Amino acid sequence: MVWLPPVLIPMSQVAPVTQGPADVPDALFWALAGPTAAGWLLTYVLAIRQAFTDRRVGIPAYLVAVNFAWEFSLTFVLEQTPTQRQINVLWVMFNAVLLYQALRYGPRDYPGLTPRLFRWSFAGVLLWAAVMVVVGANEFHDRDGMYTGMIIQVPLSASFLLLLKRRGSSTGQSMQLAVAKLVGSLFAGLTAFVVYPSHHLLQVLVPTYVALDIAYVVLLRRTMRREGRPLWAWRAPAAVPGASAGAGPAEAGADAAEAGAGRAQEHRSPVR
Incomplete structure (x- = not known):
């Protein structure tokens, strides 16, 4: 096909992908990997706390399944x-709690689905993701989960934006969680850049995903400002505009009942 123009690249x-990791000094590696592990561990702790506080998942339910599949x-x-x-062993223990919360509170974000469905x-997502992670990591010979982890990060970060839009409120979310x-992720x-400088896909x-995370922080901040919720407050306001957006009558009623019970408990005890 000589009539075709020359390719640009x-x-x-x-x-x-066949090029191995760079020879990185231990001090530099841990200066970057340390905050990575700490940041994600804090993310899991904050997500667990927020879900138990608001009775809504702190991390989008289906992405909890994908994340658990990757770590397990x-x-x-x-x-x-x-x-x-x-590192994964530590993360998978926290993700087991997130998995429980996703099964318990996750259906509230999908009123069109029955709990059974x-x-x-x-x-199904959990099983499919587990197969894809094993096959994908083996295909790339990804012995530290770098490729598969970064690929998963993109839909994970996007899902937080979709969660915020679907709920129409900051319920189940916090600025601490978003920043962690x-x-x-950063x-x-x-x-990844330091260890695999020649891997252009990364x-x-x-x-x-960093751009998506920044967008989420910005939009969450706007949402909390609109609600009158202090940026670093743990609990969303008792009555949040649009808090039941996307929820059916049963879910909205359950939220109201739980909120009422929580307020009653607060009145009974001066210690929180």
Whole structure:
């Protein structure tokens, strides 16, 4: 096909994915990987706390399934580096609590689904994600979960924006949670840049999800301002405009009943 114009970018002679990690000093690696682990651990703790406070998931339910599948599969199923496995073991324990919360509170964000249908679809996403993580990590020879982790980060970050829009309020969310996620994700991306400087796919994925995380922080801040909720408050206002947006009558009634019970408990005890 000599009549075609020359290509703008020739194919790489050596596939970047076949190039191993760079020789990074331990001090530099842990200066980036440390905040990554701490940021995500704090994200999980804050999400768990917020869900028990507001009775709404702190992390979008179906993405909890995907995240749990990633951590469980790369801890107990597929070979990984010892360092990454140790970090994953810690994360998977917290994600087990998030999994419970997703099954308990998650249906409230999907009023069009019956609880039974939600549970089956949730299990399906969990199983499919686990298979994809194992196959994908093996395909890329991703021994530290870098590729699969960064790919998952994009829909995870986008799902927070969709959650905020679907609920129409800051219920189940907090600025602390949003900032912790941004910090953990940002340092994970910086770790990827340093360890795999020749892996160009990561150089596209990381700015994408970081931009989504920043957008989420900005939009959550606007939402909380509109509600009159202090930016660093743990609990959403008792009556939030649009808090029941997307929820059916049964879900809205359950929310009101639980909120009433919570206020009654507060009046009975001066200690929170």
